[in-house]
Amino acid sequence: MSNHALANAARVLRESRCTLAFTGAGISVESGVPPFRGPGGVWAKYDPAKFEKAYFRRNPEEVWPLLKEIFYSRLVHAKPNPAHYALAELERAGMLDGIVTQNIDGLHQEAGSLVVHEYHGSTRRMQCMKCREFFDASNISLEKLPPPCPVCGGLLKPDFVFFGEGIPTDVHRAATDLAGRAEVCLIVGTGGTVVPAGRIPYIVKNRGGVLIEINLHDTSYSYTVSDYYLQGKAGTRLPELVAATLG
Ligand code: APR
Secondary structure, three states, X not given: OOHHHHHHHHHHHHHOOOEEEEEOHHHHHHHOOOOOOOOOOHHHOOOHHXXXXXXXXXXXXXXXXXXXXXXXXXXXXXXXXXXXXHHHHHHHOOOOOEEEEOOOOOHHHHOXXXXXXXXXXXXXXXXXXXXXXXXXXXXXXXXXXXXXXXXXXXXXXEEEOOEOOOOOHHHHHHHHHHHHHOOEEEEEOOOXXXXXXXXXXXXXXXXXXXXEEEOOOOOOOOOOOOOEEOOOOHHHHHHHHHHHHHO
């Protein structure tokens, strides 16, 4: 990455009156959380069709062991990495107005970020599909699968967006409102392949905003709409950018 691009991206960040970070699985890879696509991707090993809401409702005995394996057993020990901490530092310095994340791992909040819109929900909550009660996932035992609702015994579902499910309206509204005000969008660790999430950077761009992209590999944003493309690992590039921005 040229120092020229870094210095210019840092200047743009410093001058921005409203900035949002749009993050995806790539920002958590260095925390040991596998991405969905690309080398070691989740969808190369598991069939995404099983994480479609109607399929889950019909086959909870089959899907819950997969959910436990992919999103609970392994990820419960994941910790924030320097990329998550860099965004929390940028927020504390008053230079980041919010994060719109596609991630469901809760690592932004664990790193200290306060304004985090979880566009695809979170593994840290579960909801009963019968009585609609919500529960903190850490209070639900996964010894017996599917885990019964503690209130009514109904089917519990992790509170993240399955394929075929809509985006929670309050989160969608908050995210698009922020994108409608942002002058700069940091794109970190996502190829934007899934919509409507992937459209967030275009909302900023189409209003004349600036896109600063940090990704390990080229994406559909890189040579089309990104104004700055700082290629590399988020755990390295993001702290560099924040250090250059805060001086
Ligand atoms: N640093 C920066 N970027 C990285 C790193 C890293 N260490 N490792 C991988 N990447 C990049 C990849 O190059 C890729 O562009 O992160 C991106 C990961 O892409 P995906 O796995 O498709 O993740 P994401 O874009 O968040 O997926 C969006 O798809 O399956 C759904 O709901 C799921 O939220 C998810 C959505």
